[in-house]
Amino acid sequence: MAQQKDIIVKDLHELYELMELPDIGDSSGFTINYLQDIFKQLPFRSVSFRPNFFSFLFIQEAFGNYTIDDLQFPIQPGTVYFTNPGNFRIFEWHSITEACLITFNESYLKEYVHSDVYREFSFLLTETVEPRVLSDEQFEVLEQLYRQIHREHLGGSPYKNQLIGTLMVVLLLKIKEYFFQDYNPIVEGTRSSRIVKEFKLNLENHIRELLSGKVQQQMRVQDFADRQLLHPTYLSQVIKSKTGKSISTWIADKLVTEARVLLQDQDLSVKEIANRLGFLEAPHFSNYFKKHTSLSPADYRKQLLQ
Known part of the structure; x- marks a missing residue:
C-alpha cells in the first residue's frame, strides 16, 4: 500500500x-x-x-x-x-x-x-x-x-x-x-478551529438566505473574511490548511449540493434554480453545475428519472 x-x-x-x-x-x-x-x-x-x-x-x-x-x-x-x-x-x-x-x-x-x-x-x-x-x-x-x-x-x-x-x-x-x-x-479547539467553524456557519447561513430570497448575490471570499474581521488571505490560508479544501471549493460543494436537491423538483425550471442560488444567468449556472458534476442540469434530471 x-x-x-x-x-x-x-x-x-x-x-x-x-x-x-x-x-x-x-x-x-x-x-x-x-x-x-x-x-x-x-x-x-x-x-x-x-x-x-x-x-x-x-x-x-x-x-x-x-x-x-x-x-x-x-x-x-x-x-x-x-x-x-x-x-x-x-x-x-x-x-x-x-x-x-x-x-x-x-x-x-x-x-x-x-x-x-x-x-x-x-x-x-x-x-x-x-x-x-x-x-x-x-x-x-x-x-x-x-x-x-x-x-x-x-x-x-x-x-x-x-x-x-x-x-x-x-x-x-x-x-x-x-x-x-x-x-x-466557545471553548472548542484552537483559534483556527473556531475560524473554520465560524466560516462553515456563515456559509450555511448564506446558502439559507439565498434559498429564501433574502439575498440574491453570492458571497465572495472577502465577504466571508469581513464577517470574522479577518484578512481574506489569512482566512483562505486557515481554511485550506485545516480542511484541505479552498474556500471556493467549499462554496462550490455547497451550491452543487443544493442544486441537486432543487433539481429533484420537476416543477422548478433550471432558470428558477439558477436565480435561487445567486446565478445571474441560467447558462452560467448550467456550466458551473456541469463543471463540478460532469452533467448538465438537464442530464442530471434525466438520470434521476431513470
Whole structure:
C-alpha cells in the first residue's frame, strides 16, 4: 500500500480502494458496515487522509488509536466517535471484535434526512468533537438503531433511503442528547478551529438566505473574511490548511449540493434554480453545475428519472 500524504477522499469506497481493502460496493453517499468484516489482517494503520464525508464510529469492542488533526484518542469499548468533512485523520486498529461505521455526505443528509439539517443538528458543523464513552444503557440504544439501519440498508424496500433517513434522524437526536447537552462550542479547539467553524456557519447561513430570497448575490471570499474581521488571505490560508479544501471549493460543494436537491423538483425550471442560488444567468449556472458534476442540469434530471 503506497503511503501518500494528506489525501482528500470523496467517500469510503474511494478510501478503501486506495488502501487495498475489500470493496464495500457502495458509492451512493451513505455506507454502513461492520469493521470486523473489513479488517482481517491486524494490526492495521491507515494512510493519512481528509474525508469529504461525515462519519460515526460505534465501538462495541475494539482497540486502537484515532488521530484527528493534532489530537490522538484511544479506541476503546463503549465509545462513539464523530468526525466531519475536512479533518485530517489516521486510524490504527489493534483488535476488532465488533465495531460499526456509518458514513454519509451532505447531499444524502439534505435529500433523505432534512433539507435544513444544520438548523436542528448544528453539531454536524463542529470542527473537533472528542469521542464519548457512553453508559451501557446509552450504547445499547444506539446499537439497536445502527443495527436496524444496517438491516434496512441490506434490504430491498423501495423506500430504503427514506427509512434509513428517518432512522438517521432518531440516531442524530440521540447523539445530540448524549453528546451535546453540556457542550460549549466557545471553548472548542484552537483559534483556527473556531475560524473554520465560524466560516462553515456563515456559509450555511448564506446558502439559507439565498434559498429564501433574502439575498440574491453570492458571497465572495472577502465577504466571508469581513464577517470574522479577518484578512481574506489569512482566512483562505486557515481554511485550506485545516480542511484541505479552498474556500471556493467549499462554496462550490455547497451550491452543487443544493442544486441537486432543487433539481429533484420537476416543477422548478433550471432558470428558477439558477436565480435561487445567486446565478445571474441560467447558462452560467448550467456550466458551473456541469463543471463540478460532469452533467448538465438537464442530464442530471434525466438520470434521476431513470
